[in-house]
Amino acid sequence: MKVIKYNKFALDYHNKRKKPWRDFENYLNKLKEKTFKKTGTIIDLGCANGRHFPTFKNPHNRLIGIDNSLQLLYFAKEKLINKTFTNTEKNNIQLLLADMSHLPIRESEKINGIFSVAAIHHIKTQKSRDLLMNQIFNSLKIGAFFVLTLWCRWQKRFQIYFLKDWIKRKISGKYRNKQKENGLPEFGDIYVPWTLSKEKITINRYYHLFSLQEAKDLLSRKFSIKNIEKTGGPTEKDNIFIYAVKEKRK
Numbered sequence: 495m496k497v498i499k500y501n502k503f504a505l506d507y508h509n510k511r512k513k514p515w516r517d518f519e520n521y522l523n524k525l526k527e528k529t530f531k532k533t534g535t536i537i538d539l540g541c542a543n544g545r546h547f548p549t550f551k552n553p554h555n556r557l558i559g560i561d562n563s564l565q566l567l568y569f570a571k572e573k574l575i576n577k578t579f580t581n582t583e584k585n586n587i588q589l590l591l592a593d594m595s596h597l598p599i600r601e602s603e604k605i606n607g608i609f610s611v612a613a614i615h616h617i618k619t620q621k622s623r624d625l626l627m628n629q630i631f632n633s634l635k636i637g638a639f640f641v642l643t644l645w646c647r648w649q650k651r652f653q654i655y656f657l658k659d660w661i662k663r664k665i666s667g668k669y670r671n672k673q674k675e676n677g678l679p680e681f682g683d684i685y686v687p688w689t690l691s692k693e694k695i696t697i698n699r700y701y702h703l704f705s706l707q708e709a710k711d712l713l714s715r716k717f718s719i720k721n722i723e724k725t726g727g728p729t730e731k732d733n734i735f736i737y738a739v740k741e742k743r744k
Contacts, residue, residue, distance in 0.1 A: 503697050504565035506690045508543045517726030518611055518643060519549055521735045525721070530639065530737070534606025539594065539630075540613025544570030547587065548578055550609060556586045562593045595622060597629045604635040610642040612733075615701050619679060623702075623712060631716040634740045640717060641737050646724055647682055647703035649732040655684065656703070682708070709734045716740075 522530070533554045538546060541559035543566050551557050561567050567589050574584050592598045594617060599605065608630055617623045630640060647656055662669040663681055673679065677700065685698035704712070706724060713719055717738035726733040 501563050501565040503688055503690055504543070504563055504569065506688070506692070507566070508569045509691070511543065511545055514546050514549045515611065515726075517733065518546070518735070521643075521725065522549065522641075525641070525737055532607060534635075535603070537599070537605055537608045537633075539597075539608055539610040540616075541570060541589075542566045544573045544589075546609070546611060547573060551579060551583055551587060553580075553583065555606070556588070558588045558590060560590045560592050560594075560597070562591065564591055567591055594626055597626075597633065599629075599633040601632050603633075605633050605638060606635060607639040607641070608634065610640075612643050612645070614642055615644045615703060616699070618677070618683070618700060618702065624715075627712060627716055631740060636740060636742050638740050639737065640713070640740070641735075643726075643736070644704045644709055644734045645701060646727075646732050646734055647705050647708075649703075649727065650729055652684065652703065656682070704734055706734060709736060713738050 532550060532552055535556045535558065536550055538544075538550055538557060538559045541547070541561050542563070544559055547557065547559065547570070559567070559570055561570070570589055574587055579587070590598055594613070614623065614626065617626060634640065659673075660681055663673070673683070678684065680702065682702050682704065684701050684703060686701050687696045687698055689696045706722070710719060710722060713736060718741045719736060719738045721735075721737040723735055724731040724733065725735055
């Protein structure tokens, strides 16, 4: 999805997504049992309006929020002005305008952990997602964590669409080419509408929805996956939550 669209729907997103995602917070609480620690330098990749900053920030870490929407980062900055954080915590939160395809992180500045909540499924093509995994892996210290969430492909509301799409892609080259021209080159690609409440305008946002195996494959070439599960959403299995670690190669 183009940045201009993110900026266009930023206010509506901010009004609808101000609080941390409860399903994600529940997942993090489970990880505490796995000696999961949010210390050192932490990145919120695709931070949007900073809705999860209160979840990620603590007195023992430095938080970097990265997003490609200037308007969403403006709302994230507003969050730092209110009384949610102490002055010391505010001074240890940095906001960066950047695209995920070119992370502004030097390899010499090793990171202790990266969160990416409902962001990576907006990256188009497997090649681009693999390149991003390489960037993330190289930016992390040995022993650092990578926690991310993705949308499930076969959740109830998309099952019919993807079943038809799979069949048509198998039997029709013309259909495959048409989907590619429409910006949906791979199976799993879909546009999901977002309606701006006041303007009554609908914006189509690109997603690549994952099967559980595809999500495993995305990370397992680089990371050690410590936990992966389908959870959250109306059916309690509409998202894929993953906790992975960068381990020293043998």
